[in-house]
Amino acid sequence: MRHRTAITFLLVGAIWGTSFPAVRAGVEVVPPVLFAALRFDATALLILGYAAARGYRIRPRGGEWAGILAGGTLLIALHHALLFAGQQHVTSAVAAVVVATVPILTAGLSRLLLSSTALGVVGTVGLGLGFAGTAIVANPDLSALYTAESLGVALVFAAAVAFALGAVLTQRTRTDLPVASLQGWMMLVGAPILHAVSLSLGEPQSVEWTPAAVLALLYLVPVAGGVGYLLYFDLLDRIGSVELNLVSYLLPVFAALVGWLALNEALEPTTVAGFAVVAVGFALIKRRALVGLAGRRSRRSSGET
Numbered sequence: 001m002r003h004r005t006a007i008t009f010l011l012v013g014a015i016w017g018t019s020f021p022a023v024r025a026g027v028e029v030v031p032p033v034l035f036a037a038l039r040f041d042a043t044a045l046l047i048l049g050y051a052a053a054r055g056y057r058i059r060p061r062g063g064e065w066a067g068i069l070a071g072g073t074l075l076i077a078l079h080h081a082l083l084f085a086g087q088q089h090v091t092s093a094v095a096a097v098v099v100a101t102v103p104i105l106t107a108g109l110s111r112l113l114l115s116s117t118a119l120g121v122v123g124t125v126g127l128g129l130g131f132a133g134t135a136i137v138a139n140p141d142l143s144a145l146y147t148a149e150s151l152g153v154a155l156v157f158a159a160a161v162a163f164a165l166g167a168v169l170t171q172r173t174r175t176d177l178p179v180a181s182l183q184g185w186m187m188l189v190g191a192p193i194l195h196a197v198s199l200s201l202g203e204p205q206s207v208e209w210t211p212a213a214v215l216a217l218l219y220l221v222p223v224a225g226g227v228g229y230l231l232y233f234d235l236l237d238r239i240g241s242v243e244l245n246l247v248s249y250l251l252p253v254f255a256a257l258v259g260w261l262a263l264n265e266a267l268e269p270t271t272v273a274g275f276a277v278v279a280v281g282f283a284l285i286k287r288r289a290l291v292g293l294a295g296r297r298s299r300r301s302s303g304e305t
Helices: 002-027 032-053 062-086 092-099 102-113 120-138 148-171 179-200 211-249 251-263 269-285 287-304
Strands: none
Touching: 002 032, 002 062, 002 092, 002 211, 002 251, 032 062, 032 179, 032 211, 062 092, 062 148, 062 179, 092 120, 092 148, 092 251, 092 269, 102 120, 102 148, 102 211, 102 269, 120 148, 120 269, 179 211, 211 251, 211 269, 251 269
16 A cells, blocks of 8 residues: 555656646646637536546535635636746746645745734745745846846746745635545636636637647646646545645656756756755754654554564
């Protein structure tokens, strides 16, 4: 069972990490917000179809719509509109490292908006390291702050903030609606918002699909959106959200590797350094949960010997 969990964990990291190069390849051809909308048109149907096939409750109750609307707007629409737009200007590895700040930002916003336990000195340092890591990755040239890459990092960081805010707000509306059904409905809400934003931005709606763009969409829907989410749901049931958060720190590894192999993207030293700083920030903010997790694993290992 432990080996199965480890393999599944690595697979989720590999599948979702490879999503960053797939997005980068797609937005080279397809307008970014339209590309995100098309992805979630199909992925929503896949996830809801999976939920129906498993016999999960599909129909939301009245009080569950607030969380679905918040998640669809922030977690799906705003997050992915900003992320896909930002990925026009940064490498896959840079985008993945900046997105890895989501657990840190979520913890900070949770303390701010949910009036939960204060971060404390160590937690505040961890939050600061999340921002510092992003700044290191951006590696801004003070003589030319408004470069395309700086804009890309800013957009991806805004995407991370949108996701963290959505995660915090949806905590207020937790229900017993199965995760697959909840995610599917959020996607179904987010996709038309993305289409509306695409139209409002004047993005061309007629696309001349290249083989690379087709392959990117095919990867993002059935592989990342289908297989990736199925493995994610399986892991969520078996290891819980704290340990699953750690998958965020596998994504830059696979994003960098596949970006280098498939797109000839260079890996800058500042990207590696920024990733290390972000990872330390996460460890500081989640230190109690990580210590508890390590203790539980140690007890399980002792019981098996």
